[in-house]
Amino acid sequence: MHETDRHGAQQPSSTLTSRTGMLYYPVALVARLPFAMMVIGVLTLVVSARGSVELGGLNSAMVGLGIACVGPLIGAAADRFGQRPTLLLAGAANSVLLGALAWVAFSPAPTWVLFLTSFAVGATAPQISPMSRSRLVTIISNELPRQRRPRLLSTVLAYESAADEVIFVFGPVAVGALATTLGAWAPIAGAAILTLCFVTAFAMHRTSAPAKTAEERAATLAPASELWRPALLVTVFGIFTVGLFFGSMLTALTSFMQDRGDAESAGLVYGVMGIGSAIFAIGVALLPARFTLRSRWLVFALMILAGTALLQTADDLPRMLLSLAMMGIGIGPLLVTLYSFGARRSPEGRSATVMTMLGSGLMVGQSLAAAITGVVSTDLGTRAALVLPLVSAALAVLAGAANWALTPAGREPGITTGPIDLD
Template identity: 30%
Template sequence: MASPYRTLLAVPGARAFVAAGFVGRMSMSMVGIGIVLLVSAVTGSYGIAGTVSATMAVAYAAAAPLSARFADRYGQRRVLIPLVSANAVAFSLLISFALFEAPLWTLYPASALAGLTQVSLGAWVRSRWSHVLTGTSIPMGTAYSFESVMDELIFVAGPILVTSLATGVHPAAGLAVAASCTLAGGLAFARLRGTEPPPRPLTPGTSPRGGAFTNPALRIMTPIFLFVGLVFGAMDVAGVAFATEQGHKPLAGVLLGCYAGGSATSAFWYGARNWASSLDRRFLIGIVLQAVLLVPLPLIGNFWLMLPVAFVAGLAISPTIIPGFGLVERVVPSGQLTEGLALVSTSLSIGAAAGASLAGRIADAYGAMESFLVPLASSVLAALVALAGIRAISKRELSSQTIAE
């Protein structure tokens, strides 16, 4: 491992919360697929399964920023323990209702409860990094780079694990393991009091009102992350559709792995460098580069050629996401950091769900190659919003730096 990452993990308590956070958020790449595999196996309908999964996703999108706000205000431990406990109950109900053939309508409130109690643990981990690195010489970019690598590992390994369990062991096995990861990792994370950021309760007259979304810079960053999420979700579906259309369906995971591998490679590279340029400049370069590198994808009609092209396209992900999270940390008050990070993380998730749906419709109607136009168009929209709003983001970043100094 490169020296900056050794130094990062040598921070007291870091290895423990990294491990707990990794286990706890494994489920973020598993629960959606796990619900689809379980419900479709029981009902024989992918339509019902997709609707149940979407119910959970919508509930999660609505609740995750709110639970993060409570974590900022009351402390991570006080909020996390009841949430992950309730989440385990919700998934137990969902699995039981599915397996014991309860009325179909019961699946929806159980799924909604699971979404409402699912936390954006990646945001909580990043908030903890911000706390433990305060006063050290380690740049936050190194921590965000490391977490981006962890996210890539999760999104590569999670779908493979849940699919293997659901198809090879039992239809409910994948979802059960995903729920267990949330419970075990969440409880372990909550127990680590030494690295927990202190709660920042509201102080009348001094605390920001209305939540983190009232921050002007965050109102610009959120739609950018939404469009970036559209890129991710559309790439997954377009990649599978392309591999299938080319007669290489069993190798769809390899294609998606190339895209994720490009991101992981650039994350390691990004975090090992000491950057002199500003965060907003790096973010803008990354998001424009992402659009440029996606241009060749709709033009390639050969599976084997697509593999290196997907890897190269993936190289732009981390240089976009890492400074993006860094900007959020810079422009959002420390008392709203977890909420701010959760907002952009949730935007990624919502965008990914929308992108997957849109790319699937395009693939069905026009073909797999055409479905790559969805991530390309989404990346262009993200770049346009960033170009239009970068001045406001830069002003907010400079203002925050001045206050900090």
């Protein structure tokens, strides 16, 4: 996939698609669907099997805990041994454990067994989104013309964020459709089948870089201590606050709709934000370079904060839809911005690790906020639950302020994943 100039020297592929092939994108899109189905699928399964919403929420939280504890290690394994063996092993284990969870939920097994199985499901979850970002960022950084890298990187990260938005909107819909038509076990079984088929196809795709030798790893793998740099940690915390927003907003919205006797429509109403978020995420690629990343973080976080402030006055559906639309303007571009920072701040050779840290932070925040917001809505009511998205948005603004202080006004020193300019 290289061109040769008149002197016989190899030149990088002229386009990203010529390097990946068109089939890569639908495979990578469907392969991330099981991850989006996992949390709500476990909730649906356990509530139906054990008759306890509280127990269902706790098991969903155990899935998030498993992702938090082991997800970054899966990313580190991919950086060290290659994505292909790592994803094949994780995908096979996750498919088996999803099937086991469906059986355990309906069996007389004690609660601790259910918790342990849910944790194991999260721990083995193949995080396709971070892996896909890592692949594409690596290709752009190493194989495409230098002058096109900044714009192309922004476009790719915008596409990836939009793809995540679509999947995270469609995932709950798929869970609801399967659970309604076939039973509560069906979403988990469907996730297992999709994992086995599409994660395997993603793992085997030609863009999966081969494992490096010990000598290559020593030459190209930055020390793990570089993962603890403040600039990278504040990026991880920033995306954690976005996860807090997702979890608190969806749960509070469900409570809001339940008060109106139409809880089943919560996912459709939530889609107003998801669709707008996906559209504006794609639009980030059109923003001028002088609108720097550190400025974007603050501007988009403030837009979310404004939407959540309006949310506090939402006492009818039109006002709720308006506030969701305002949040959608900010949330998609903020995700693109955070992943852009993650890509640029990844230590050499640890792109998959960093992207998995970001993906784990998003999922952990979502699971934690969903559990807390569920308790608040039950004990204190919907109005109290609607305050939590405001708190998460305020934390995102504070993280953006900290990032502003940590990010130089010009170029960020120490290019890591490749020679890509920051601002």
